[in-house]
Amino acid sequence: MLLTKKFVQHSVGFTLASLLSMPVFATQTIKAVVIDGYPAKAMWVHEFSEFFIPEVDKRLAKTGNYKMDWQQSYGGSIVKPKGVLEGIKLGLGDIGIVTTIFHNSKLPSQSLSAATPFISNDARVVAKAVDEIAKEYPSMQKEFAKQKQVYLATGVVLNTYQLYSKKPVHKASDLQGTKIAGAGTNLRYIEGIDGAAGVRGGLTDFYNMLNTGLVDHAMLWPEAASTFKVVEVAPYMAEINFGAVNTKTVTVNQRYWKSLPDEVKTALSDVAIEYRDHVATIAMQRAEASRQQFVEAGGTIITISPEARKEWAELMPNIAKEWAKTLNSRGEPGSEMLQAYIDKLKASGATPVRDWTK
Structure with missing residues (x-):
């Protein structure tokens, strides 16, 4: 009987020690290759590094379920400025900032603000309106879907020509x-x-x-x-x-997007909207x-x-x-x-x- 009691105590102590030594959860690390052909000093690229990425990290840190391993490739290291759309399509990058004015034939609906001059110089208002149109009408998202990518948010980096x-x-x-x-x-x-x-x-x-x-x-x-x-x-x-005029759009490779957990998708989507407004505000200030x-x-x-x-x-x-x-x-x-x-x-x-x- 004494032997059994000691055995039980030992077993319980070993189990508790094992539990205490184990992490409460295992954080999953997700690799994300971000590309743009413009250099890191370009305003929208700089703000992607200094605003978008840290904000996504903050949201994911609240639960600790996921952590992003960001690999940033700018300035032509993977694609030239005109090559981001194709680069994301081919999977050369997971997330990219597409300069839409280079692709009027493939992304015609993105020219909406450029086709309506003499209305508003407010980059924030234009960015929000274009983004709302993209969400309310499927045209813009369908154009990116044909390029095997998911539309997250538009970007206005200039207040007016x-x-x-x-x-x-x-x-x-x-x-x-x-x-x-x-x-x-x-x-x-x-x-x-x-x-x-x-x-x-x-x-x-x-x-x-x-x-x-x-x-x-x-x-x-x-x-x-x-x-x-x-x-x-x-x-x-x-x-x-x-x-x-909106000239930038944050997109994600379609196959990569499907592989992401819902929590990560939500973080990327929400921060993309904040990034849109953040960049537009900076554009106004710099102007x-x-x-x-x-x-x-x-x-x-x-x-x-x-x-x-x-x-x-x-x-x-x-x-x-x-x-x-x-x-x-x-x-x-x-x-x-x-x-x-x-x-x-x-x-x-x-x-x-x-x-x-x-």
Whole structure:
């Protein structure tokens, strides 16, 4: 009997010791390869590292069930800027920041804000409205699904395109007979101006294009103008306020997404929305600071009158209706999306210079 009692005590003690030495739970580590072709210093990439990733980690740490092993590859180490969409599709990265303006044919619905200029300069309002359209209508998500990826959230990293010139510009007719550099859809903003010719280029090209006389003007946003010292070759900024445009989208490889636990999916989805608003807020702050830097560097800002803005908008072809018709022809609710988007901007306090639905 004594032997049995000692045996039981020993067994209980051993069991307790074993339990105490074991972890309460086993944290699962999930690898995530994040890619973007732009360098780590690019604002949206920097904020992905400094805001998005830490916020996801904080949420997962609350339960301790999962931990992310982030492997960040930027600046062309895996893909170039134009290659993120294809890179995520092929599984070269698990999560990426797609620059949508490079893929108008594959992602036509992403051009919604670019096709509706002269409405809102508020990056936060535009980002939220585009994101809501993406959630309320399946078109945007279907486009990414065809590329084998899951749409998380849009991103607006510029508050508005402005016009930077060698000589003062006060109205659209001042561009007659001149050449204007642009990145894509925004070159359509000069259609309707007699003798004005658009020249496609990228941010890294604009300085030399202006300096060599290849173009007389360039459309870009204040922060980019400050970064590339455009004031040295184009000392006049026509504050035309074409409007904020979404150009980035956070996406996840479809197969990778399906493999994730629901808790991780929720964390990524929720933080993507916060990242959207965070980046848009920074874009607004940097825009104001960049305007001041432009003036301090010797630049002159010319405020375009409301009448001149309206005249400019009316000269343009209705690229918004064209955008809607293109989607309609593919069986997508383009016209409905256009109306819903503009209604959202109006509800936020924006006043369209032109009614793009007519």
